[in-house]
Amino acid sequence: MKSRLEVSRAEASRVKSERQLAREARRRRKAVVSGAVAGVSTAVVLGLLAVGLPSSPGWPRVRETFLSWPHFTAAFPDVLSGFWGNVKIFLIAEPIILALGLAVALVRTVKTPAFFPLRALAVAYTDVFRGIPTILLIFLVGFGVPALNLQGAPGDPMVLGAIALVLSYGAYVAEVFRSGIDSIHPSQRAAARSLGLSQAQSLRYVVLPQAVRRVVPPLLNDFASLQKDTALVSVLGVIEALRQAQIHSTKTFNYTPYLATALLFVLLTVPMARFTDWLAARAEGRRAPGGR
Amino acid sequence: MKGPEVVLLRRLLVLPAAAAVLAASACAPADNTDTKAAPSGAAVNCAKDRLPLKTAGKLTVATDTPAFEPWFKNDDPSNGEGFESAVAYAVAEELGFTKDEVVWEKVGFEQSYAPGAKTFDFDVNQISITPERQKAVTFSDGYYTVAQGVVGLADGKFAGATAKEQLKDAKIGVQVGTTSLDAVQGQIKPATQPSVFNNQIDAVNALKNGQVDLIAVDLPTAFYVTAAQIEGSKIVGQLAPAGAKEEFGMLLEKDNSLVGCLNQALGELKSGGRLQQITDQWLSSAAGAPVLK
Numbered sequence: 001m002k003s004r005l006e007v008s009r010a011e012a013s014r015v016k017s018e019r020q021l022a023r024e025a026r027r028r029r030k031a032v033v034s035g036a037v038a039g040v041s042t043a044v045v046l047g048l049l050a051v052g053l054p055s056s057p058g059w060p061r062v063r064e065t066f067l068s069w070p071h072f073t074a075a076f077p078d079v080l081s082g083f084w085g086n087v088k089i090f091l092i093a094e095p096i097i098l099a100l101g102l103a104v105a106l107v108r109t110v111k112t113p114a115f116f117p118l119r120a121l122a123v124a125y126t127d128v129f130r131g132i133p134t135i136l137l138i139f140l141v142g143f144g145v146p147a148l149n150l151q152g153a154p155g156d157p158m159v160l161g162a163i164a165l166v167l168s169y170g171a172y173v174a175e176v177f178r179s180g181i182d183s184i185h186p187s188q189r190a191a192a193r194s195l196g197l198s199q200a201q202s203l204r205y206v207v208l209p210q211a212v213r214r215v216v217p218p219l220l221n222d223f224a225s226l227q228k229d230t231a232l233v234s235v236l237g238v239i240e241a242l243r244q245a246q247i248h249s250t251k252t253f254n255y256t257p258y259l260a261t262a263l264l265f266v267l268l269t270v271p272m273a274r275f276t277d278w279l280a281a282r283a284e285g286r287r288a289p290g291g292r
Numbered sequence: 293m294k295g296p297e298v299v300l301l302r303r304l305l306v307l308p309a310a311a312a313v314l315a316a317s318a319c320a321p322a323d324n325t326d327t328k329a330a331p332s333g334a335a336v337n338c339a340k341d342r343l344p345l346k347t348a349g350k351l352t353v354a355t356d357t358p359a360f361e362p363w364f365k366n367d368d369p370s371n372g373e374g375f376e377s378a379v380a381y382a383v384a385e386e387l388g389f390t391k392d393e394v395v396w397e398k399v400g401f402e403q404s405y406a407p408g409a410k411t412f413d414f415d416v417n418q419i420s421i422t423p424e425r426q427k428a429v430t431f432s433d434g435y436y437t438v439a440q441g442v443v444g445l446a447d448g449k450f451a452g453a454t455a456k457e458q459l460k461d462a463k464i465g466v467q468v469g470t471t472s473l474d475a476v477q478g479q480i481k482p483a484t485q486p487s488v489f490n491n492q493i494d495a496v497n498a499l500k501n502g503q504v505d506l507i508a509v510d511l512p513t514a515f516y517v518t519a520a521q522i523e524g525s526k527i528v529g530q531l532a533p534a535g536a537k538e539e540f541g542m543l544l545e546k547d548n549s550l551v552g553c554l555n556q557a558l559g560e561l562k563s564g565g566r567l568q569q570i571t572d573q574w575l576s577s578a579a580g581a582p583v584l585k
Contacts, residue, residue, distance in 0.1 A: 061407045157487065237487025
């Protein structure tokens with residue numbers, strides 16, 4: 001067996017054939033040409049946008065109503081403080097949603113006849129709450145629960161809104177988990193059972209670890225969506241980022257504050273998108289030959 | 293809002309000009325701070341066929357939906373009942389339109405000030421005239437001077453309040469986009485952030501449910517809420533305007549020269565006593581609420 005050192009020496013002393021050199025030269029040329037084409041077309045598109053947008057007849061008005069720096073700076077501190085409300089709702093709702101979703105998905109995998117009512121309940125839950133538009137659910141919970149006049153029922157609109165979001169997103173996440181569990185080949189479970197693991201043990205140590213890893217990207221996708229839907233809680237009177245922007249906008253008849261809100265939401269979702277990419281890349285690396 | 297100084301200044305500036313064109317026409321666009329909007333000093337011809345209308349021969353008037361009482365009645369602006377509907381028809385009549393020539397259009401509040409060409413000639417939707425808003429749209433002269441009212445449940449904690457300080461600890465609900473929010477934040481300065489709802493109905497329901505202790509709405513609406521919407525509610529009081537008087541104006545596309553003729557029509561209605569008569573008919577009770585100190 002050759003040592004690693006010998007291999008690299010052999011590579012260093014390798015002489016390339018004429019044909020290989022010509023091939024490499026051709027590839028280099030191609031790379032330069034395609035790079036130039038991409039550069040030129042990008043410049044043309046950006047140039048057209050830069051020239052075309054401002055020269056459109058309504059541009060000054062659009063710039064004034066949507067891209068006004070004074071309005072942006074005037075609204076930004078308020079929008080930012082409202083945004084903290086969105087982040088709070090999101091951070092509190094997310095773990096609860098994960099737990100609820102997983103629980104519902106697990107209930108649906110139980111095949112024992114005695115548990116049929118529970119399973120039926122889980123099915124009904126996902127059917128109903130995935131079907132109701134989120135904003136309607138927020139209205140129902142946010143105005144319906146206080147109207148019941150129950151002792152000890154939460155009255156804070158932010159809490160009620162978070163409960164509605166948990167109910168809605170719990171149903172989505174349950175389906176994501178279930179699809180992950182279903183995607184694990186039955187042979188895995190059979191192998192686990194043949195090794196003497198119980199039904200529950202094979203689910204816990206064999207199926208779930210694989211299933212959860214597989215559904216991380218769609219889960220994070222749902223959470224990006226949840227982050228934005230926290231703005232819906234504003235219908236209950238909560239002054240979060242979107243409402244704060246709306247207050248500024250209606251006061252001045254200028255739409256720029258909404259842009260500030262959009263910017264904050266993008267700043268929140270972009271790191272999550274990169275995190276998803278990183279997770280996917282890591283999983284890919286682990287599966288690849290020689291992976292860790 | 294910083295109204296009176298501005299209005300006064302405007303009036304002063306307009307005085308000599310008005311004197312100059314007095315012989316020609318009385319309808320210099322007095323309300324318009326933006327000189328661009330004035331049809332270059334020429335006398336405005338308010339003959340019906342010369343009006344810059346969106347649809348020739350028709351006066352297109354917009355308002356939000358649902359249209360609330362006492363401003364409109366039965367959510368139907370075209371019945372001529374309710375204060376703003378009556379004002380719109382009176383203006384139309386003044387301009388020479390018959391009732392059939394007035395076309396109503398449903399336009400949401402936030403849609404009404406979107407930039408660009410508008411589909412309506414003017415919008416009546418309890419919109420307060422402010423200098424900031426005037427940068428985006430053109431307003432007619434004011435047709436109603438409004439005060440803000442505070443409504444609570446008669447058996448509520450704050451029902452007996454006589455001063456603004458006593459309302460500091462109240463949870464107050466308002467409708468988004470209204471000047472009521474400014475009044476609450478500027479005058480009552482509550483300890484907890486007010487709840488800001490999408491529309492008046494949500495705010496009213498929140499009061500009914502006990503989610504908020506009080507709601508702040510304009511005074512005519514306050515009277516309507518206590519009379520028709522929430523049993524056992526009462527007007528705690530009204531908030532005196534912080535500095536300037538607050539007026540509702542008709543909203544027009546920025547620099548729409550129709551404003552000159554609208555103002556002329558409104559002027560006629562005011563001087564002839566017709567506007568007061570319409571106000572008395574539909575908003576009669578709005579005068580009697582105690583002012584919160």
